[in-house]
Amino acid sequence: MTDWIAADWGTSRLRIWAIDAAGKVTGSATSQEGMGSLTPDQFEPAFLRAAGHLLPEGRRTPVLICGMAGARTGWKEAGYVAVPAHPSGAPVQVPTVDPRLDVHILPGLSQAEPPDVMRGEETQIAGMLAATPDFDGLVCLPGTHTKWARVSEGRVTGFRTAMTGELFALVSGHSTLSSFTAEGWNEAVFDAALTTTSDAPLAADLFSLRARGLLAGYAEGEGRARLSALLIGSEVSGMIGTLSGQRVALLGDPALCRLYELALARHGLTTETLDAEAVTLGGLIAARDRMLQTSTT
Amino acid sequence: MTDWIAADWGTSRLRIWAIDAAGKVTGSATSQEGMGSLTPDQFEPAFLRAAGHLLPEGRRTPVLICGMAGARTGWKEAGYVAVPAHPSGAPVQVPTVDPRLDVHILPGLSQAEPPDVMRGEETQIAGMLAATPDFDGLVCLPGTHTKWARVSEGRVTGFRTAMTGELFALVSGHSTLSSFTAEGWNEAVFDAALTTTSDAPLAADLFSLRARGLLAGYAEGEGRARLSALLIGSEVSGMIGTLSGQRVALLGDPALCRLYELALARHGLTTETLDAEAVTLGGLIAARDRMLQTSTT
Numbered sequence: 001m002t003d004w005i006a007a008d009w010g011t012s013r014l015r016i017w018a019i020d021a022a023g024k025v026t027g028s029a030t031s032q033e034g035m036g037s038l039t040p041d042q043f044e045p046a047f048l049r050a051a052g053h054l055l056p057e058g059r060r061t062p063v064l065i066c067g068m069a070g071a072r073t074g075w076k077e078a079g080y081v082a083v084p085a086h087p088s089g090a091p092v093q094v095p096t097v098d099p100r101l102d103v104h105i106l107p108g109l110s111q112a113e114p115p116d117v118m119r120g121e122e123t124q125i126a127g128m129l130a131a132t133p134d135f136d137g138l139v140c141l142p143g144t145h146t147k148w149a150r151v152s153e154g155r156v157t158g159f160r161t162a163m164t165g166e167l168f169a170l171v172s173g174h175s176t177l178s179s180f181t182a183e184g185w186n187e188a189v190f191d192a193a194l195t196t197t198s199d200a201p202l203a204a205d206l207f208s209l210r211a212r213g214l215l216a217g218y219a220e221g222e223g224r225a226r227l228s229a230l231l232i233g234s235e236v237s238g239m240i241g242t243l244s245g246q247r248v249a250l251l252g253d254p255a256l257c258r259l260y261e262l263a264l265a266r267h268g269l270t271t272e273t274l275d276a277e278a279v280t281l282g283g284l285i286a287a288r289d290r291m292l293q294t295s296t297t
Numbered sequence: 298m299t300d301w302i303a304a305d306w307g308t309s310r311l312r313i314w315a316i317d318a319a320g321k322v323t324g325s326a327t328s329q330e331g332m333g334s335l336t337p338d339q340f341e342p343a344f345l346r347a348a349g350h351l352l353p354e355g356r357r358t359p360v361l362i363c364g365m366a367g368a369r370t371g372w373k374e375a376g377y378v379a380v381p382a383h384p385s386g387a388p389v390q391v392p393t394v395d396p397r398l399d400v401h402i403l404p405g406l407s408q409a410e411p412p413d414v415m416r417g418e419e420t421q422i423a424g425m426l427a428a429t430p431d432f433d434g435l436v437c438l439p440g441t442h443t444k445w446a447r448v449s450e451g452r453v454t455g456f457r458t459a460m461t462g463e464l465f466a467l468v469s470g471h472s473t474l475s476s477f478t479a480e481g482w483n484e485a486v487f488d489a490a491l492t493t494t495s496d497a498p499l500a501a502d503l504f505s506l507r508a509r510g511l512l513a514g515y516a517e518g519e520g521r522a523r524l525s526a527l528l529i530g531s532e533v534s535g536m537i538g539t540l541s542g543q544r545v546a547l548l549g550d551p552a553l554c555r556l557y558e559l560a561l562a563r564h565g566l567t568t569e570t571l572d573a574e575a576v577t578l579g580g581l582i583a584a585r586d587r588m589l590q591t592s593t594t
Contacts, residue, residue: 080512110508110512112512114501114502115512117511145504160501160504160505161501161508162498162500166472170467171467175467176460176463199535199538199539200457201531201534201536202499202531203460203461203464203528204532204535207442207460208411208413208458211407211412211414215377215407215414216412234499234500235498235500237498238496238498239498241496242501
């Protein structure tokens with residue numbers, strides 16, 4: 001019997017877990033109807049298509065959602081909590097029509113200076129903190145927009161986002177570097193090409209990749225690996241300098257986390273990689289617990 | 298009467314000057330048949346379409362070309378001269394069919410480490426040096442791929458290229474920042490937003506632009522000006538640190554040179570902006586003089 005439903009509603013995907021009164025996951029569902037493809041009035045029908053079979057009849061089932069569904073152009077805007085803050089803020093109630101639904105969306109985190117926002121990743125950080133409450137260090141969530149959060153005493157004290165994945169896609173797919181970076185891969189080249197510092201602007205190091213190809217040529221997969229090493233290497237170097245921390249937890253896709261692990265190793269930092277789905281669900285469960293505590297105190 | 302013809306054949310445009318025996322420009326022509334749109338066998342017909350009317354009958358007229366026509370995929374590959382070097386290298390003869398033509402293309406410059414190449418800009422630098430032979434400092438040629446050359450004792454001793462213009466086009470036209478950077482302009486915002494240093498990686502400062510827009514909103518033209526200030530500001534800061542020089546000459550489009558002038562002023566550097574067409578022609582004339590000197594000694 002479903003007691004409540006946890007959901008991670010991102011730009012391109014919706015993931016749902018049904019949880020019973022004992023806290024056990026009794027069902028799950030996924031949908032490709034991400035926030036990016038929906039107008040506000042399309043969220044409730046999309047949710048019912050994906051999760052309707054998990055909803056008991058005759059009562060309202062609590063649904064707690066994290067992610068882009070809470071953006072300004074999502075289901076209902078859930079705002080941001082300014083750091084320093086616990087990663088699980090107070091959820092916002094969403095008006096719904098179906099009598100089986102009682103929906104709340106978790107807010108994101110914001111930072112005034114340097115300006116930054118996150119939405120969804122704060123719940124993954126909450127999940128990690130639920131498992132290791134004494135964590136003190138950096139949490140890195142690699143992706144299209146990689147998040148780096150400084151976590152201390154159960155709170156996010158500051159964070160930065162690097163749009164490294166998006167730059168990689170733009171440069172490898174649409175620039176004058178595309179011809180030798182669009183395809184292939186060589187992890188040994190990636191590892192060897194990782195630099196920890198460069199005085200030159202990134203725009204110059206990018207052009208050097210092109211010039212190296214013109215002057216010396218590239219082996220299969222070399223150009224793409226060198227581009228990735230430049231972008232991830234400069235991201236990691238800059239972040240290590242900006243957000244200090246001796247312990248780094250990586251949350252995300254294992255193959256991508258592996259690249260960050262190699263780059264962090266260049267700085268003498270050891271990392272632990274956590275399963276992204278597990279911490280997302282853990283963060284939603286922790287947020288639900290906070291919600292119940294708040295409502296009963 | 299045309300004595301010889303100077304030409305700057307770039308990726309998107311061809312510019313031609315007819316010069317008489319007294320060194321005076323007696324005619325000119327331009328064509329949109331740039332190197333990027335031509336296969337090797339299409340260059341001679343394209344040249345004749347643009348400049349045929351400037352060629353005297355009954356003799357071979359020397360034609361000296363700089364720019365991308367000398368690239369591997371151009372009319373005929375003219376190679377690179379490795380720096381340190383005088384910017385005008387030995388031109389390469391191009392086989393032609395028309396009996397009125399005697400065509401040579403000037404080589405570009407290359408640098409082994411960090412890898413870099415230029416093709417066309419070296420001739421503009423040669424033109425500046427022809428006018429001011431004692432120049433000692435940096436030459437900056439803003440554009441899609443901005444060139445920075447260290448010039449001393451009549452030679453280019455080193456250079457770097459920053460693909461800042463291309464990054465600006467990619468990010469403002471095709472990224473998640475496009476919605477507030479695709480249009481508008483505000484030079485006061487540009488000037489105020491120019492930063493001289495940032496510890497954070499460029500990919501993070503880019504995302505902060507997006508977050509600032511989400512959190513505070515942007516006035517008309519603000520987003521695009523801030524993006525330009527970030528990219529040009531970080532380019533200039535990095536280049537100033539990498540290629541030392543107290544004197545900076547700017548060669549290029551006046552509106553773009555103005556942005557670099559503002560960024561360089563933040564570092565206490567005064568600049569002189571030179572007319573790009575004048576230095577291109579001056580460089581071709583200087584290269585022709587070197588060619589004649591070499592052939593008679």
